[in-house]
Amino acid sequence: METSTFVYDGDCAFCSRCAEFIERRIPTGARVLPWQFADLDALGLTEAECEEAVQWVGADGSRAAGPDAIARLLDDSAPVWRAAGLGLRFPPVRAAAWPAYRWVARNRHRLPGGTAACSLPQEARERLYGPTGRPADS
Template sequence: MNSSVTGDAGRRVVLAFDGDCGFCQAAVRQIQRRASPRMEAVAWQTLPPELTEPHLERLDREVLLFDGDRVRDGGAPALAGLLGTSTVRTYRSVGRFLQLPLIRLAANLVYRWVAGNRQRMPGGTAACAVPRPHH
């Protein structure tokens, strides 16, 4: 497992993904294998309930970047944060590129589409389907 990155005041920074989703698992494994990020990526289901319970609805829909007990970012910006800790310069550059204002907007749109269709992606199953919002 990757060594943890620490945020301000030495807090643990971790990317939390849906461990029940085959597509999410495969995507995170690919990033870990290719980009060798220094940040730890873990299934949110393995994190302490007191950390995840306030964010369950978001965790069902997107990856979250936790900095200690607070959410720093979600979705595409969270993935950009993970890539930004890569030991490979190219992936670090991609992480920074994804944070540029117009690129961030486009990345968010692509992320939302992929997340909404993850059960149709390679490795995806019916268990990967994002629940419909409760209104």
């Protein structure tokens, strides 16, 4: 793999807004893409892993999930963002980051930019909205 990849849930409006922020504000050489459009096999990821948390697959094959993936993304950026990534890896911060991340993941449909589809597992989203994200009966 030549480029590191940061994978998020493209069916979630909150996650997509966060990815847009990354693309606009955080200068990184990593690809930032929704898992629904990623070659998960080539990345060594599963749908279940991607539904559970954002994922980082480094160009060197390293992997991380959740706040650890965010820290790796920040590490691959400009100095001020690298400092934020270092802070996120600081043991007391990291210990608090995982419960906070899980809370956000469970409640992302309630957060700004979130939609009801954000709270559904992929199988249920596809059943209701189809693989394209549009309602199945339209």
